[in-house]
Amino acid sequence: MSNQLLNELLDQQLYSRRKSQQWRVRHAIGLLDSTHVELYGRRLVNFASNDYLGLTHHPRVLEAAREAVVRCGMGSGGSPLITGYSLEQQAAEAAIARWKQAEAAVLLASGYQTAQAVVQTLAAAVKRHGPGGRFLLDKLCHASLIDAAGGSGVGFRVFPHNHLGKLERLLAAAPEGQLQVVITESIFSMDGDAADLAGLAEVKAKRPFVLVLDEAHGSGVYGPAGAGYAAECGLESVVDIAIVTLSKALGLAGGAVCGSGRFCDAVVNCGRAYIYSTSPPAILAAAAVAAIGVLQDEPQRQQRVRGLARRVRRALLDKGIAMCPGDSPIIPVILKSEHRAMEAAERLRDQGLLVIAIRPPTVAANTSRLRITLSSDHSDDEVEALIAAVSPLRFG
Numbered sequence: 001m002s003n004q005l006l007n008e009l010l011d012q013q014l015y016s017r018r019k020s021q022q023w024r025v026r027h028a029i030g031l032l033d034s035t036h037v038e039l040y041g042r043r044l045v046n047f048a049s050n051d052y053l054g055l056t057h058h059p060r061v062l063e064a065a066r067e068a069v070v071r072c073g074m075g076s077g078g079s080p081l082i083t084g085y086s087l088e089q090q091a092a093e094a095a096i097a098r099w100k101q102a103e104a105a106v107l108l109a110s111g112y113q114t115a116q117a118v119v120q121t122l123a124a125a126v127k128r129h130g131p132g133g134r135f136l137l138d139k140l141c142h143a144s145l146i147d148a149a150g151g152s153g154v155g156f157r158v159f160p161h162n163h164l165g166k167l168e169r170l171l172a173a174a175p176e177g178q179l180q181v182v183i184t185e186s187i188f189s190m191d192g193d194a195a196d197l198a199g200l201a202e203v204k205a206k207r208p209f210v211l212v213l214d215e216a217h218g219s220g221v222y223g224p225a226g227a228g229y230a231a232e233c234g235l236e237s238v239v240d241i242a243i244v245t246l247s248k249a250l251g252l253a254g255g256a257v258c259g260s261g262r263f264c265d266a267v268v269n270c271g272r273a274y275i276y277s278t279s280p281p282a283i284l285a286a287a288a289v290a291a292i293g294v295l296q297d298e299p300q301r302q303q304r305v306r307g308l309a310r311r312v313r314r315a316l317l318d319k320g321i322a323m324c325p326g327d328s329p330i331i332p333v334i335l336k337s338e339h340r341a342m343e344a345a346e347r348l349r350d351q352g353l354l355v356i357a358i359r360p361p362t363v364a365a366n367t368s369r370l371r372i373t374l375s376s377d378h379s380d381d382e383v384e385a386l387i388a389a390v391s392p393l394r395f396g
């Protein structure tokens with residue numbers, strides 16, 4: 001049955017997306033290995049995945065998953081407070097907490113859901129607090145954090161990207177006794193640059209706040225055993241609550257909250273996105289433990305991907321392409337218009353390279369870009385082919 005009014009509204013919405021070159025389609029890809037895919041019968045080198053360390057196909061991770069699925073079955077069978085919390089999840093949470101040097105961790109089915117659960121838990125605390133509180137988000141925070149804050153029933157403000165002067169002014173203007181919660185990312189998902197954690201630490205020393213750090217793209221790639229960007233900077237103690245996704249460098253799916261035992265107890269009791277959703281399966285939990293083991297035992301993966309990132313950034317910079325400093329494997333090439341970004345992605349695809357064009361509303365208007373991502377499993381030849389293909393694009 002179709003509803004005419006709804007159909008008309010959808011048509012208008014979709015037409016405006018098409019007209020502004022923001023139309024999105026999904027391409028069903030065949031996953032061949034950690035760095036190669038098949039798309040419409042063609043083998044492509046994948047420079048668009050978040051599998052920075054090649055763990056999606058690591059034998060140790062696959063073996064742990066195989067063993068767990070045979071022993072425990074596929075689904076967890078329930079939400080965590082009913083029967084969905086397994087011994088495997090308990091072990092994974094302990095491993096994640098040890099890895100992140102946090103008192104405790106809670107495992108969830110996705111990073112998006114983790115952001116929701118963290119913000120819901122904080123919002124529940126703020127609502128009990130007489131003077132109230134608010135969330136202060138970096139402008140480039142991921143949609144999962146913005147959606148969570150927007151739906152929390154607690155006020156929130158956005159400060160310009162990494163603009164700590166503006167953040168300090170917002171903190172200074174806060175009513176006496178109000179709880180201020182600053183939310184930012186360690187490595188930003190679309191720009192590949194880093195939060196100024198040392199600067200945040202200084203501001204926090206002057207004007208106390210709760211710091212929530214989304215380490216989705218810092219985990220695995222930075223810090224001893226990939227413990228994250230805060231660990232790399234020696235600033236773990238500045239972070240009150242860390243969000244980890246298992247879906248990027250760990251090569252899996254899922255997310256985890258890392259924080260104090262008290263905060264994790266609060267997530268279990270007040271994080272609706274945690275409480276009212278089926279628990280991640282044992283296969284995921286077992287694979288997470290194995291992936292953390294690989295991070296500890298194979299530091300060369302982290303070194304290689306960051307070395308490759310430095311090489312690509314330097315080469316593109318030499319060609320006059322603007323690059324932000326750093327060595328994260330997320331490398332944006334800004335082409336401004338949606339059309340140019342789409343055309344560039346198509347040109348790379350013709351050369352056997354899969355790079356995705358990122359357009360508004362995911363990024364700001366007039367900042368459409370190619371988002372290149374690197375993996376430690378990319379060969380030197382593949383990376384050289386990428387540099388050669390991207391270098392002339394801006395001038396094409």
Ligand SMILES: Cc1ncc(COP(=O)(O)O)c(C=O)c1O
Nearest residue numbers: 110111112142144189216245247
């Ligand atoms: C910074 C950031 N946080 C959270 C998420 C959500 O994680 P997941 O894909 O595991 O739901 C992403 C994913 O793209 C991300 O980039």
